Amino acid sequence: MERRNKKSGNYKMVYGNEHNSLGIDMDSLAELSCESMSIMAAPNVVSSGNKRKQNSSTQPELATLSREERRRRRRATLKYRTxxxxxERVRVEAFNVAFTELRKLLPTLPPDKKLSKIEILKLAICYIAYLNHVLEA
Known part of the structure; x- marks a missing residue:
């Protein structure tokens, strides 16, 4: 499944699509100045709120339930939620470890300055663009 190109690097290899995770056009990245970059956040996702309760005495047999209703009931079990x-905890921990490792590679004064995740990403983008500029010079 390894699919790389100059534009999207490893992201395409991992996620298998044409866009990078920040929605940045990688070709024009070097043209961006760090000072002019705005916060690049994903749009908010709103829940559809389709959850509903049914009285257990009026529930039809499981075989007659729709696929969506069976999925909803399965996801409502304690075993599934646990x-x-x-x-999710394992995923978030891996995500945080990756940010910690990325943070260690970025130069700041003081070196132990606490940065938010978006600050780490923006600083990484600027630092990579700077290193790319140095290599091209």
Whole structure:
């Protein structure tokens, strides 16, 4: 599944699509100045709120339920929610470890300055653009 190109680097290899995770056109990245960059955040996702409760005495047999209703009931079980929460904790921990490792590679004064995740990403973009400029010079 390895699909790389000059534009998207490793992101395409990992996620298999044409866009990078920040929505940045990689060709024009070097043209951006760090001072003019605005916060690049994903749009808010709004829940559809389709959750509903049914009285257990009026529930039809499981075989007659729609696929969506069976999925909704399965996701409502304690076992499923617990397993999902565990997977999410592991995912978030891996995400945080990756940010910590990226942070260690970025030069700042003082070196131990606490940065938010968006600050780490923006600084990494600027630093990579700077290094690219140095290599081209």
């Amino acid at each position: 397993a999902h929460a565990t997977r």
